[in-house]
Amino acid sequence: MAAINITNVSKIYAGGVEAVKSVSIDIADGEFIVLVGPSGCGKSTLLRMVAGLEAISKGTVEIGDRVINDVEPAERDIAMVFQNYALYPHMTVYNNLAYGLKNRGTPKAEIDARVAEAARMLEIEQYLSRKPRALSGGQRQRVAMGRAIVRKPAAFLFDEPLSNLDAKLRVSMRGEIKQLQKRLGTTSLYVTHDQLEAMTLADRLVVLNGGQIEQIGKPLDVYHTPASTFVASFIGSPAMNLLRGTRDGNQLHFGSQVLDLGRAPAFPGQVTVGIRAEDLRIATPGEQALTLKVDYIEELGAQRLVHGTIDGKKLTASLSPEIEIGETMPLTIAPERLHFFDADTGKRLAQPFAVSEGKRVERLEIAGA
Amino acid sequence: MTNTPSSSAMSATLAAPAAGGPWGLFGRRKSASKPPEETDAKRVQFNSRLLPYLFLAPQMAIIFVFFYWPSVQAIHSSFYLEDPFGFGSTFVGLANYTDVLKSGEYLGIARFTAVFTALVTFFSLAIGLLLAVKADGVIRGNATYKTLLIWVYAIAPPVAGLMGMMMFDQHIGPLVKFAAFFGWDLKVGLNYNDTAFAMIVVSVWKQIPYNFIFFLSGLQGIPVSVREAALMDCRSGFRRFWTVILPLLAPTAFFLLIINTTYALFDTFGVIDVMVKDKAANNPITLVYKVYMDGFRGNDLGGSSAQSVILMIIVFVLTIFQFRFIERRVHYN
Numbered sequence: 001m002a003a004i005n006i007t008n009v010s011k012i013y014a015g016g017v018e019a020v021k022s023v024s025i026d027i028a029d030g031e032f033i034v035l036v037g038p039s040g041c042g043k044s045t046l047l048r049m050v051a052g053l054e055a056i057s058k059g060t061v062e063i064g065d066r067v068i069n070d071v072e073p074a075e076r077d078i079a080m081v082f083q084n085y086a087l088y089p090h091m092t093v094y095n096n097l098a099y100g101l102k103n104r105g106t107p108k109a110e111i112d113a114r115v116a117e118a119a120r121m122l123e124i125e126q127y128l129s130r131k132p133r134a135l136s137g138g139q140r141q142r143v144a145m146g147r148a149i150v151r152k153p154a155a156f157l158f159d160e161p162l163s164n165l166d167a168k169l170r171v172s173m174r175g176e177i178k179q180l181q182k183r184l185g186t187t188s189l190y191v192t193h194d195q196l197e198a199m200t201l202a203d204r205l206v207v208l209n210g211g212q213i214e215q216i217g218k219p220l221d222v223y224h225t226p227a228s229t230f231v232a233s234f235i236g237s238p239a240m241n242l243l244r245g246t247r248d249g250n251q252l253h254f255g256s257q258v259l260d261l262g263r264a265p266a267f268p269g270q271v272t273v274g275i276r277a278e279d280l281r282i283a284t285p286g287e288q289a290l291t292l293k294v295d296y297i298e299e300l301g302a303q304r305l306v307h308g309t310i311d312g313k314k315l316t317a318s319l320s321p322e323i324e325i326g327e328t329m330p331l332t333i334a335p336e337r338l339h340f341f342d343a344d345t346g347k348r349l350a351q352p353f354a355v356s357e358g359k360r361v362e363r364l365e366i367a368g369a
Numbered sequence: 370m371t372n373t374p375s376s377s378a379m380s381a382t383l384a385a386p387a388a389g390g391p392w393g394l395f396g397r398r399k400s401a402s403k404p405p406e407e408t409d410a411k412r413v414q415f416n417s418r419l420l421p422y423l424f425l426a427p428q429m430a431i432i433f434v435f436f437y438w439p440s441v442q443a444i445h446s447s448f449y450l451e452d453p454f455g456f457g458s459t460f461v462g463l464a465n466y467t468d469v470l471k472s473g474e475y476l477g478i479a480r481f482t483a484v485f486t487a488l489v490t491f492f493s494l495a496i497g498l499l500l501a502v503k504a505d506g507v508i509r510g511n512a513t514y515k516t517l518l519i520w521v522y523a524i525a526p527p528v529a530g531l532m533g534m535m536m537f538d539q540h541i542g543p544l545v546k547f548a549a550f551f552g553w554d555l556k557v558g559l560n561y562n563d564t565a566f567a568m569i570v571v572s573v574w575k576q577i578p579y580n581f582i583f584f585l586s587g588l589q590g591i592p593v594s595v596r597e598a599a600l601m602d603c604r605s606g607f608r609r610f611w612t613v614i615l616p617l618l619a620p621t622a623f624f625l626l627i628i629n630t631t632y633a634l635f636d637t638f639g640v641i642d643v644m645v646k647d648k649a650a651n652n653p654i655t656l657v658y659k660v661y662m663d664g665f666r667g668n669d670l671g672g673s674s675a676q677s678v679i680l681m682i683i684v685f686v687l688t689i690f691q692f693r694f695i696e697r698r699v700h701y702n
């Protein structure tokens with residue numbers, strides 16, 4: 001077990017394409033870090049650089065105070081779980097687990113003990129003598145986990161390990177990975193494009209976009225205070241509504257529709273306003289409201305997603321299924337629930353209602369930015 | 370040459386004709402939505418009983434005309450003593466066989482054939498594999514590199530033999546000069562061992578590209594992530610090769626083992642013919658060449674037929690052995 005320090009790491013491919021741009025992350029011992037972002041954001045490249053499967057173009061990676069830039073993958077004291085399991089097809093489950101230990105000259109008795117322990121933990125004891133092709137996807141995934149566990153490495157690296165599983169299995173394996181990681185206390189770096197997976201697993205999230213870190217933070221912090229419109233739209237389902245608005249005194253104009261903020265916030269006239277679907281509620285008669293023209297609804301059971309437009313701009317509201325849906329609906333939101341982003345850069349603006357009487361424009365200090 | 374693994378994939382299910390189905394004469398493929406592990410997905414059902422036989426007929430005709438018929442002919446004539454000028458034949462029972470098996474010359478040639486086959490098979494597989502592993506690791510300009518290696522395969526065996534002769538020519542052969550540099554007076558065509566050496570070199574050289582192509586495609590069929598997993602599990606590249614790469618290449622290697630054995634036994638005829646032509650007497654030849662010599666040069670059709678039957682049995686036994694004892698250790702994915 002060890003801390004991992006990624007310092008100013010870049011990946012520049014032949015031809016000058018920069019897949020990862022000067023990324024720094026400090027991972028504490030035992031922490032579960034999830035790298036999340038859309039395809040091509042550099043998250044897998046970053047993980048593979050830590051694993052030693054890609055050369056590090058610039059910067060350093062330290063695992064437990066040892067710079068491992070030029071260390072062989074097998075010597076880095078890490079174990080990796082691959083998306084397509086990457087089990088050795090010609091070896092039995094037992095040998096798949098034992099292979100890494102055998103190559104390190106671990107005594108036979110200890111290999112037996114460790115394999116038995118991992119197999120018991122993952123409930124794959126009865127499959128030890130089978131070959132991978134005789135296992136189901138979920139069982140193969142467990143074996144892949146087992147192969148990582150038996151090594152007792154300083155860190156686990158996960159490269160979208162659940163993407164090949166069906167939805168139900170994915171949810172249960174997600175829980176198991178989390179439990180297992182807590183129990184073993186092994187530092188973990190986990191890559192996924194699934195924001196829900198990222199939210200549920202992470203101690204801290206790292207949201208990547210275009211090879212750069214958009215935000216690092218605890219899942220709920222990232223959810224409630226997204227550092228940019230990118231994070232706002234990526235984290236959370238349904239995605240946060242982002243609307244162009246104009247401030248005029250105390251009022252916020254969305255085209256012809258107006259929301260009174262009750263106080264003049266301190267930012268320039270043009271802003272991007274972020275609204276979480278669940279923060280919208282039906283306005284009581286007489287209350288100020290935005291009029292949503294309903295297009296269609298999605299039933300989720302516990303909630304109902306109402307998709308529509310206000311003044312031609314798309315908006316999604318998450319409402320209780322008891323509420324009757326009309327052709328238009330009056331919606332309102334508490335002003336302190338609004339998120340404001342710079343209209344040009346997309347960066348988060350200071351929450352005007354958290355700052356006491358503040359008139360100054362302030363950018364939130366964003367971790368890692 | 371009928372030992373390719375694909376022959377098992379040809380098995381078709383002959384289903385009873387569906388009563389007046391809308392598909393008429395032509396069968397339809399069952400939905401292939403099942404995962405590839407399940408052999409069912411590859412089965413084809415025909416609605417007519419005759420149709421599958423009709424499809425098989427051309428293949429069967431070729432096998433019959435070029436394999437079974439000559440085999441039966443050979444077995445038949447191996448029991449007769451043919452008149453060299455074609456004026457009838459006399460039944461002699463097993464005399465042709467006993468003559469052949471008692472002949473010291475024949476047994477010597479059989480011994481050479483065994484050594485020759487083993488060496489040619491081993492070296493062409495080993496060098497082909499080595500080149501494939503190296504080519505697989507090349508990133509820049511690998512297309513050119515591969516083409517250069519595959520090129521040799523386009524050369525016909527007699528031409529390869531001729532080129533080999535040039536390389537080993539007593540006066541202008543660069544390999545002779547090279548050997549002389551080490552004090553080895555290489556006399557191909559005169560010295561039995563030197564000729565054998567040259568024959569093996571040319572035969573191996575000719576077969577390497579074939580093995581190279583198959584090994585390369587086999588290597589490229591190994592999932593990258595499995596190699597990467599091995600990279601994290603095992604530090605030594607040599608050990609990784611033996612424990613992960615080679616076992617995953619085993620199906621390819623087994624197929625090539627059979628093909629190469631057959632090659633060394635039969636297809637090296639062209640090379641040998643060019644290298645020993647007209648001076649076979651003191652030179653090494655293989656059993657196939659001996660069949661040709663006795664049958665077409667010596668006009669002893671009976672003895673030659675007996676030899677081909679023996680050869681047929683040898684190949685039969687060898688193939689059974691390979692499938693029974695070696696294939697069991699092969700992991701098919």
